[in-house]
Amino acid sequence: FDTGEIMTDPEINARRGLLFLQATLTAFPTDVGRAFAAYNAGIGGVGNRSYGAWPAETQRYHAWTTGIYADASAGSNTSPTLQLWLQAGGNSLCNNALEVLNNE
Numbered sequence: 001f002d003t004g005e006i007m008t009d010p011e012i013n014a015r016r017g018l019l020f021l022q023a024t025l026t027a028f029p030t031d032v033g034r035a036f037a038a039y040n041a042g043i044g045g046v047g048n049r050s051y052g053a054w055p056a057e058t059q060r061y062h063a064w065t066t067g068i069y070a071d072a073s074a075g076s077n078t079s080p081t082l083q084l085w086l087q088a089g090g091n092s093l094c095n096n097a098l099e100v101l102n103n104e
Contacts, residue, residue: 010101036065064090 001007001016024038028046037054038046040061046054054062067081086094 008100032069033062033066036069037062039065 001012005012005016007013007016021035021039024035024043025032027038027043028034034046037058041055041058045058051059051062064081064085068079068085071079071081082090
């Protein structure tokens, strides 16, 4: 974030997140799964390391994001993987984010 930017501002945070996602896709142009993992662990955190060498959080992030991406890429109107993620705790993360936004 640049000086003066408020990282909790949804517009700024989304813009910065998209810029970083673009950077991970540029770093790993032939492996969207590795790009997603790098979004979580950082480009250097994933690098040329094998899946098993990634932190457990990054392995979980990779599994969820690649599953949701596969559902979307298949042209599905729904995502079974997204529903599983929501049931596994993603729903509470979304609710917490909504609560923060409503209190600003």
